[in-house]
Amino acid sequence: MKKSSEKKRNREQELLTESYEWDTGKRGSRSTVATQEDEEALDDAMALQMISIRLPATVVAKLKAMAKNEGIGYQPYTRQLLIHHTQGEDRIGKLHDLEERLRLVERAVLKKVSGR
Numbered sequence: 328m329k330k331s332s333e334k335k336r337n338r339e340q341e342l343l344t345e346s347y348e349w350d351t352g353k354r355g356s357r358s359t360v361a362t363q364e365d366e367e368a369l370d371d372a373m374a375l376q377m378i379s380i381r382l383p384a385t386v387v388a389k390l391k392a393m394a395k396n397e398g399i400g401y402q403p404y405t406r407q408l409l410i411h412h413t414q415g416e417d418r419i420g421k422l423h424d425l426e427e428r429l430r431l432v433e434r435a436v437l438k439k440v441s442g443r
Contacts (some may be wrong), residue, residue, distance in 0.1 A: 342371050342429070350437075 348354040361369070369375075382390075387401070394404035 339432070343433060346433050347437065 328329070390405055390408075391401040395403040397404060398405075
């Protein structure tokens with residue numbers, strides 16, 4: 328049990344460190360555009376299938392606004408919504424709880440790090 332607990336704490340610390348590095352610009356500052364080959368390899372690795380769907384313009388506008396708030400494109404955001412929705416309500420609730428707990432921990436750590 329002790330090793331499992333220690334492993335969990337180490338993983339949490341890794342995630343917090345990574346989050347801090349993204350927030351401060353240490354990570355992601357030298358990104359490059361993916362090539363078509365990269366995109367295809369990712370699609371294959373994730374078993375993604377291209378689809379076409381028509382949605383009301385108001386829905387697309389709202390998805391774009393929501394995605395912008397999350398800092399991602401609206402198509403990946405829409406994909407995430409669909410994946411979460413099809414995985415069942417219980418899983419969505421647990422995911423949101425986990426995300427909220429992670430946000431609280433990140434705030435506490437960043438507050439401590441910044442000395443506020």
